[in-house]
Amino acid sequence: MNRISEHPILGETEKGQLVTFFMDGKSMEGYAGEPIAVALKAAGLMVHRYTHKAHEPRGIFCAIGRCTDCVMIVDGVPNIRTCITPLVAGMRIQTQDGVTALEVNE
Amino acid sequence: MKRYDLIVVGAGPAGLSAAIEAARCGMSVAVFDENTKPGGQLFKQIHKFFGSKEHQAKIRGYKIGETLLAEAADAGVEVFLNATVAGIYLDKEVLVQIGAAMEHFKADTIIIATGAAENMVTFDGWTLPGVIGAGAAQTMMNLYGIKPGQRVLMLGSGNVGLVVSFQLMQAGCEVVALVDAAPKVGGYGVHAAKIARCGVPFYLSHTITKAEGSDCVSGVEISQVDEDFAPIPGTQKHFDVDTICLAVGLSPMSQLLKMAGCNMVDDPRRGGQVPQVDENGETSIPGLFAAGDVSGIEEASSAMIQGRMSGLAAAAYLGFLSEQDKDNRLADLEIALDSLHQGMFAPGNKGKTFTKTDEGIAVSQSLLKKGYLDDADLERFIHRSDQTDEKSGIHPVIECTQNIPCNPCQDACTRGCIKVGKTITALPRIDATISCTGCGMCIASCSGQAIFLVDEDYAPGYASITLPYEFLPRPQKGELGTALSRSGQPLGHAEIIDVRSAKTFDQTTLVTIKVPVEQAMTARFYQPETNAAGQ
Numbered sequence: 001m002n003r004i005s006e007h008p009i010l011g012e013t014e015k016g017q018l019v020t021f022f023m024d025g026k027s028m029e030g031y032a033g034e035p036i037a038v039a040l041k042a043a044g045l046m047v048h049r050y051t052h053k054a055h056e057p058r059g060i061f062c063a064i065g066r067c068t069d070c071v072m073i074v075d076g077v078p079n080i081r082t083c084i085t086p087l088v089a090g091m092r093i094q095t096q097d098g099v100t101a102l103e104v105n106e
Numbered sequence: 107m108k109r110y111d112l113i114v115v116g117a118g119p120a121g122l123s124a125a126i127e128a129a130r131c132g133m134s135v136a137v138f139d140e141n142t143k144p145g146g147q148l149f150k151q152i153h154k155f156f157g158s159k160e161h162q163a164k165i166r167g168y169k170i171g172e173t174l175l176a177e178a179a180d181a182g183v184e185v186f187l188n189a190t191v192a193g194i195y196l197d198k199e200v201l202v203q204i205g206a207a208m209e210h211f212k213a214d215t216i217i218i219a220t221g222a223a224e225n226m227v228t229f230d231g232w233t234l235p236g237v238i239g240a241g242a243a244q245t246m247m248n249l250y251g252i253k254p255g256q257r258v259l260m261l262g263s264g265n266v267g268l269v270v271s272f273q274l275m276q277a278g279c280e281v282v283a284l285v286d287a288a289p290k291v292g293g294y295g296v297h298a299a300k301i302a303r304c305g306v307p308f309y310l311s312h313t314i315t316k317a318e319g320s321d322c323v324s325g326v327e328i329s330q331v332d333e334d335f336a337p338i339p340g341t342q343k344h345f346d347v348d349t350i351c352l353a354v355g356l357s358p359m360s361q362l363l364k365m366a367g368c369n370m371v372d373d374p375r376r377g378g379q380v381p382q383v384d385e386n387g388e389t390s391i392p393g394l395f396a397a398g399d400v401s402g403i404e405e406a407s408s409a410m411i412q413g414r415m416s417g418l419a420a421a422a423y424l425g426f427l428s429e430q431d432k433d434n435r436l437a438d439l440e441i442a443l444d445s446l447h448q449g450m451f452a453p454g455n456k457g458k459t460f461t462k463t464d465e466g467i468a469v470s471q472s473l474l475k476k477g478y479l480d481d482a483d484l485e486r487f488i489h490r491s492d493q494t495d496e497k498s499g500i501h502p503v504i505e506c507t508q509n510i511p512c513n514p515c516q517d518a519c520t521r522g523c524i525k526v527g528k529t530i531t532a533l534p535r536i537d538a539t540i541s542c543t544g545c546g547m548c549i550a551s552c553s554g555q556a557i558f559l560v561d562e563d564y565a566p567g568y569a570s571i572t573l574p575y576e577f578l579p580r581p582q583k584g585e586l587g588t589a590l591s592r593s594g595q596p597l598g599h600a601e602i603i604d605v606r607s608a609k610t611f612d613q614t615t616l617v618t619i620k621v622p623v624e625q626a627m628t629a630r631f632y633q634p635e636t637n638a639a640g641q
């Protein structure tokens with residue numbers, strides 16, 4: 001598990017409501033208001049996108065909205081920086097492939 | 107267009123401090139920050155700060171942040187969040203992106219406190235998911251309660267690398283190694299010692315040569331480097347890790363100042379491109395100031411003082427503060443800032459090698475190379491009558507051997523056992539003529555977790571050692587575990603004979619272990635039976 005249940009200094013992390021969202025069509029859970037990237041990290045997801053030409057994987061790098069490595073397609077909109085975009089119930093997140101969605105075989 | 111007396115860009119410690127001082131002088135102040143939460147780096151910093159009382163030493167960074175926010179609100183500072191300043195024009199006009207909208211604001215004075223950006227290094231595979239910045243690690247674990255990974259290798263032995271390594275362990279991650287291309291540890295020895303005693307090996311004169319993995323990091327290869335920092339073939343070592351954390355320095359984010367037309371200088375000791383400023387942070391453009399990391403990489407304590415200085419100077423510039431009041435108040439702040447600018451790690455001493463402390467004691471090479479003091483160092487730094495078999499009961503042992511600006515240990519001991527003196531970079535000394543009550547306040551107040559209480563006469567053949575402990579689960583009285591040496595090597599069984607926590611200890615638990623008396627000066631950490639340290 002990637003979530004810190006209790007921290008020796010900070011105690012328990014305050015969390016929003018537990019909500020369901022969809023990652024490449026699969027249903028997942030996260031806390032409303034936390035960055036999308038955090039909810040994905042909690043679920044163990046590492047690859048957020050593949051680069052356009054070389055098709056190289058990218059994931060969280062700076063976590064403060066500067067590097068754009070973590071961009072994904074959120075509710076149909078590409079290039080959303082998931083590390084600074086809050087999770088909302090029912091969101092549809094897709095791995096980005098270049099500038100379009102990665103095809104997923106379900 | 108909305109107008110203010112002062113616009114501050116950046117709501118970190120520098121920007122908030124500036125805004126508070128200016129608003130208290132009666133100015134209307136707007137602060138813009140690109141984040142959803144104010145505070146800059148402060149809320150990610152969960153260790154007790156160094157410095158002295160006037161620098162809020164021994165208070166954890168995030169608590170200082172809470173205080174600053176309350177003070178800002180009190181003073182009537184308007185803080186705009188999700189507000190990125192995209193441009194700065196003549197006549198002190200700024201262009202701000204707030205959400206999707208672009209808005210113009212105008213002020214009579216501007217303070218730029220945009221902080222710094224993390225430097226990067228490249229190596230084979232550096233773009234793989236799982237390679238992250240140290241700031242990202244701090245953000246994930248300390249703001250959002252999530253582990254950056256399970257097994258982490260840290261690159262960079264400056265204070266950021268050391269502090270974040272410790273925080274990773276506090277979050278429950280395993281730190282497999284600390285690597286730096288430099289031949290010596292760059293940050294405070296006390297920070298290094300904290301992680302060395304948990305068993306983290308230090309690889310100085312090493313660098314990452316490859317991040318392994320196809321879709322994300324599954325391992326890392328490091329190699330030794332020669333004097334020119336070139337990897338030496340055949341020296342590769344491999345570690346299984348899922349995360350590689352980079353802490354290789356910071357660069358001032360000074361673009362806005364450049365855009366505004368300030369005179370800039372390239373100063374490696376200040377971290378790169380920085381504005382030319384006077385002692386209060388005023389740039390070459392009158393009424394435009396810079397404060398904090400943007401005008402030279404330091405740390406949060408000095409950023410706050412610089413912020414306050416620039417806030418007061420801006421107030422005087424517009425006549426909200428008389429020149430005389432300004433001079434009086436700035437004089438005090440200058441003294442406080444100056445005391446932080448002393449010692450081995452002073453900004454002016456960057457790159458210098460010290461062979462001796464101010465006291466003339468040869469510095470510990472072991473601390474610089476491996477992160478911990480070796481036995482020979484102890485003889486130089488820790489002299490006490492009880493090393494000559496004399497019985498004297500419980501007493502503090504201070505393993506703080508570098509001239510750093512810090513003195514909470516002195517204030518903590520109301521009995522006067524510990525003396526740093528007026529110069530806060532002096533090494534703390536123990537006055538063995540005053541008897542120690544064993545209250546533990548010094549341990550809990552020590553920002554570097556460098557103080558231990560030792561009683562060689564605890565029981566026949568056994569000594570007790572009280573040490574600071576900031577991991578979970580908190581050990582329980584009666585529990586059996588392993589005593590670890592300064593390098594994290596197991597020494598043998600240790601029994602927990604006391605566990606103390608108190609509000610004044612501020613989340614630091616004082617754990618007392620019973621060990622064979624021979625280990626009185628070697629056992630410095632405790633590992634529970636089933637867990638590895640920090641897990």
Ligand SMILES: Cc1cc2nc3c(=O)[nH]c(=O)nc-3n(C[C@H](O)[C@H](O)[C@H](O)COP(=O)(O)OP(=O)(O)OC[C@H]3O[C@@H](n4cnc5c(N)ncnc54)[C@H](O)[C@@H]3O)c2cc1C
Nearest residue numbers: 116118119120139140146147191220221241398399405406
């Ligand atoms: C990863 C990391 C770890 C650190 N660890 C420690 C530590 O343990 N102890 C310590 O003392 N110091 C530490 N430091 C250094 C310390 O954080 C800084 O010295 C201190 O925070 C500097 O304060 P500041 O106000 O200048 O900058 P910051 O705290 O960085 O604040 C600047 C703020 O301005 C915002 N900003 C920047 N550009 C714009 C713009 N154009 N528009 C709007 N907002 C903008 C930023 O997002 C940020 O919120 C660390 C720094 C980093 C990066």
Ligand code: SF4
Nearest residue numbers: 519542543545546548
């Ligand atoms: S334990 Fe208490 S009395 Fe002893 S040195 Fe520390 S602060 Fe002073």
Ligand code: SF4
Nearest residue numbers: 506512515552553554
């Ligand atoms: S021993 Fe004193 S000077 Fe050294 S780190 Fe601890 S509190 Fe600071």
Ligand code: FES
Nearest residue numbers: 061063067068083
């Ligand atoms: S991780 Fe860098 S922008 Fe999100």
